[in-house]
Amino acid sequence: MNFKVYPILHRLEDEGLIASTWRVAPETGRRRKYYRLTPKGERALETERQQWLCVDAVLAKLWNLEARIALG
Amino acid sequence: MFDLEKAITAWRRRLRYSRVFLDDDLDELEAHLRDHVDRLAAEGLSLEDAFHAAERRLGTRPVLEAAYRNVRWGRRKRRRQLGHTLTTEAAMLKNYLTIALRNLRRHTGYAFINITGLAVGLAACLVIGLFIQHKFSFDRHFDQADRIFRLVHADTAQSQLFGALPGGFAPALKEMFPEIEETALVLSPREAVLRVDNRPVRVEQVVEASPTFFEVFSFPFVQGNPATALEGPNQIVLTRSLAQRLFGREEVVDRSLTYEGDTYLVTALIEDVPANTHFQFDAAISFSERSRRNWLGSEINWRSFHPSLYTYLRLTDQADPEALQASLRTWLAATQPEEAMLLRNAVLTLEPLPRIHLHSSVAWDIAPQSDMRYLYLFGAIGLLILLIACINYMNLSTARSVRRAREVGLRKVVGAGRGQLIRQFLGESILLSLGALLLALGITALALPWMSRLSGSVLNLTLNGTALLALLGIVVLVGVAAGSYPAFLLSAFRPTQVLTGRSPMLRAGGATLRKVLVVFQFTVSLVLIIATLVVKTQMDYVHTKRLGFDTEQVVVLNDTRSVDARREAFRAELLASPRVAAVSLYPPPDAFTTARRQFAHPITGDAVAINEAAVDYDYAETLGFQLVAGRFFSPAFADSSAAVVLNETAARLLDLGDEPVGKTFPYGRGTVTVIGVVEDFHTTSLHEPIEPFMMKLAAAPPYNTLVRLQPGATDEALAHLKQVYGRFIPDRPFDFMFLDARLTALYKSEQRVGRIFGLFAALAILIAALGLFGLAAFTAEQRTREIGIRKVLGASVSSIVVLLSKELVALVLAALLVAAPVAYFAMREWLANFAYHVELSWVLFAVAGLAAVGVAFFSVSYQSVQAALSNPVQALRHE
Numbered sequence: 015m016n017f018k019v020y021p022i023l024h025r026l027e028d029e030g031l032i033a034s035t036w037r038v039a040p041e042t043g044r045r046r047k048y049y050r051l052t053p054k055g056e057r058a059l060e061t062e063r064q065q066w067l068c069v070d071a072v073l074a075k076l077w078n079l080e081a082r083i084a085l086g
Numbered sequence: 087m088f089d090l091e092k093a094i095t096a097w098r099r100r101l102r103y104s105r106v107f108l109d110d111d112l113d114e115l116e117a118h119l120r121d122h123v124d125r126l127a128a129e130g131l132s133l134e135d136a137f138h139a140a141e142r143r144l145g146t147r148p149v150l151e152a153a154y155r156n157v158r159w160g161r162r163k164r165r166r167q168l169g170h171t172l173t174t175e176a177a178m179l180k181n182y183l184t185i186a187l188r189n190l191r192r193h194t195g196y197a198f199i200n201i202t203g204l205a206v207g208l209a210a211c212l213v214i215g216l217f218i219q220h221k222f223s224f225d226r227h228f229d230q231a232d233r234i235f236r237l238v239h240a241d242t243a244q245s246q247l248f249g250a251l252p253g254g255f256a257p258a259l260k261e262m263f264p265e266i267e268e269t270a271l272v273l274s275p276r277e278a279v280l281r282v283d284n285r286p287v288r289v290e291q292v293v294e295a296s297p298t299f300f301e302v303f304s305f306p307f308v309q310g311n312p313a314t315a316l317e318g319p320n321q322i323v324l325t326r327s328l329a330q331r332l333f334g335r336e337e338v339v340d341r342s343l344t345y346e347g348d349t350y351l352v353t354a355l356i357e358d359v360p361a362n363t364h365f366q367f368d369a370a371i372s373f374s375e376r377s378r379r380n381w382l383g384s385e386i387n388w389r390s391f392h393p394s395l396y397t398y399l400r401l402t403d404q405a406d407p408e409a410l411q412a413s414l415r416t417w418l419a420a421t422q423p424e425e426a427m428l429l430r431n432a433v434l435t436l437e438p439l440p441r442i443h444l445h446s447s448v449a450w451d452i453a454p455q456s457d458m459r460y461l462y463l464f465g466a467i468g469l470l471i472l473l474i475a476c477i478n479y480m481n482l483s484t485a486r487s488v489r490r491a492r493e494v495g496l497r498k499v500v501g502a503g504r505g506q507l508i509r510q511f512l513g514e515s516i517l518l519s520l521g522a523l524l525l526a527l528g529i530t531a532l533a534l535p536w537m538s539r540l541s542g543s544v545l546n547l548t549l550n551g552t553a554l555l556a557l558l559g560i561v562v563l564v565g566v567a568a569g570s571y572p573a574f575l576l577s578a579f580r581p582t583q584v585l586t587g588r589s590p591m592l593r594a595g596g597a598t599l600r601k602v603l604v605v606f607q608f609t610v611s612l613v614l615i616i617a618t619l620v621v622k623t624q625m626d627y628v629h630t631k632r633l634g635f636d637t638e639q640v641v642v643l644n645d646t647r648s649v650d651a652r653r654e655a656f657r658a659e660l661l662a663s664p665r666v667a668a669v670s671l672y673p674p675p676d677a678f679t680t681a682r683r684q685f686a687h688p689i690t691g692d693a694v695a696i697n698e699a700a701v702d703y704d705y706a707e708t709l710g711f712q713l714v715a716g717r718f719f720s721p722a723f724a725d726s727s728a729a730v731v732l733n734e735t736a737a738r739l740l741d742l743g744d745e746p747v748g749k750t751f752p753y754g755r756g757t758v759t760v761i762g763v764v765e766d767f768h769t770t771s772l773h774e775p776i777e778p779f780m781m782k783l784a785a786a787p788p789y790n791t792l793v794r795l796q797p798g799a800t801d802e803a804l805a806h807l808k809q810v811y812g813r814f815i816p817d818r819p820f821d822f823m824f825l826d827a828r829l830t831a832l833y834k835s836e837q838r839v840g841r842i843f844g845l846f847a848a849l850a851i852l853i854a855a856l857g858l859f860g861l862a863a864f865t866a867e868q869r870t871r872e873i874g875i876r877k878v879l880g881a882s883v884s885s886i887v888v889l890l891s892k893e894l895v896a897l898v899l900a901a902l903l904v905a906a907p908v909a910y911f912a913m914r915e916w917l918a919n920f921a922y923h924v925e926l927s928w929v930l931f932a933v934a935g936l937a938a939v940g941v942a943f944f945s946v947s948y949q950s951v952q953a954a955l956s957n958p959v960q961a962l963r964h965e
Binding site: 020 | 120153
């Protein structure tokens, strides 16, 4: 894993989509920052998911169309 | 030797130089680094190698910095912006308030007109709203009100709904239909004299009710048990205030009082009956012996029908009222005995309790009910007045706002954004309208007691959440509408144009819209004025129309049955005073209380219904009937019971020809002879056509006594009547009424409507005039320089007044053109309710139009005269 995930997480946090807390990890005894989705984040995720599924469905249809054209 | 902690501290310090990272970010990165080192060390690397590998993987400082900078930058920028906006907004808010207050102070007059106008309109609407709310609250406070129904029946032959049913229905139906949980019977309230320790107290309304009455109607009990309060005979339940009147205290249970010679035991005390209940009473007693014998019973028998015995049903909660009504109808049609002549075609109907007050139209109802149509009418008037007030408010606000163009220009020059200006104007306007709302609530609170009297109902300023929210919504909406013109239009001005005073838009500022609104306002006011005038003329007509007998100076003494044995002595005593002109021991003709008799038409044989009134010799003289033909009964002719006197309508219905006197027609088993015909007379209100009447000499007990007084010295005459009454009927308080007052009562609801109409018409025209006044002031001020120049060039004062007034007056005339047809058709509808009514004359319309133009001219001319009289030099210097 690479550090680049952190700036992204911070930006999401700024937008209020996720929230973070410091907690002590039981296996190492070291402090770690934990992130979880806020309700707003969950909604955003759902919207994104729907969008993705929509794109996916459109693409799937297009593939089929192409396949049919190729066949026909 | 490699020290991991030192290496990490050094790594942190290097990154800390860059201000991109917060400590929190570094903590997070450090944790990541340490985990990575642990993992690599576990794979066998030395700590030093593991650290260097992990550090490399994490990224060099420039790379990390670049990645974090984007995040930080956005964060810091946003924070700075927000702080900036907040501080400026706070500072500006103070400035907005200062400017708003300064504006208010500088133009106190306008602000007053504007806010008061809106407040009065809101208050009027609020009062009407409360009135409607009160009317809708009727009977909803009873437990399970939605399951209680009144059983009424329609007589299909007469297409008339009756509220009463024979008393046998209730027990029979409860037996047969499991959906009926409980029944209650109640006899219309009537006046009674209750005696406590032999002291008579007159009580307005006493009802007789079945033992289950208080179980069906959940009146709040103070003492006693609802289930047993009327269980046995001779029991009485008192309201709190009657208990105070009778006993002077509230511990009255188990005490006794006398009513019509019987002793009654007080079993319970209840709270006073609330005003919003469809029937009122001060005391409830268990059914008297007489009632039980005559009207109650277990079998359904139309002969035991009492016209004011009401049956209420409470259904179980699963019952379907529609289905029950259908099965009741089929059951009645199947079981009704053929020989029951009375009301053979009765159709049973279930009236839901909460609908009785506003929707019931049964004859001889238990108490006068309201009419839904009047509520719609008042609601519409309330909304119209509110609309007028709102329009006014918007009109004046927009007109005034043009004067603030320069302020807007300056604000723009020093950097105000459009959004800021919009917010400023909207906020100010909403604030003002909220102020008007507060004022309106104050006005309403002050006006309510007075309105309660005017409308004849009890109103309280209790607003539920929804109403308050709706009111707030309306006010904010008005504020937004009033503020939106300056907010959106002014904020779009080009500052250079405004500041150099060359704005073409300034003059036009919503002028057309304003004209339309003025026309609309005056249209509404005019319709209301015309309606008021029509109601007023009709009421005058009703009161002055000759009824066919005299009503002035005639006193009705109520309930004189007990003098029956000594009737002639009673009459002689009454006549002993020179102030008394004539006495008749019979009640005035009343189509509702006299018997209706069917006659066969002498030629065609068709049935003709004629009211039959029992009279004595002095009846015609007492009431002042005008004879058209023949003579009235007289002891000189020794008239038998075969002689009758008809009114004109009765003579016409029987087709007795031009010479009815001396003609005979069949009556019962024999015939009667017409000895005289009197002029037609109205017995009910003028809503109804004249009824046919037939008068016969009779010896029935004198229920009421009529006394005609000599004109003048009424008090003296009444004192005499009271003294005689007291001597002959010692156990009753003196109970009398002037006949014209009794007839006036027939038009109570119309008179109430007339008064309320008048009030609101006055309010509407007042608000509209206020608006016009403000607008005129504005126009005059705007044209100050023009007026100055005209005057310098030699214009006369009058020509300037005309110049300034003619436009607004023309608008009012346009409003008259719109209002006249609307009012005409609406009032024609209303007059159609009366069988006898005035014709709508153009004079009414002219008067209303003149009044409106007059008011308009008055409100405008004050300003224009002032402008015309002002010194032109000052006007031309005016800036």
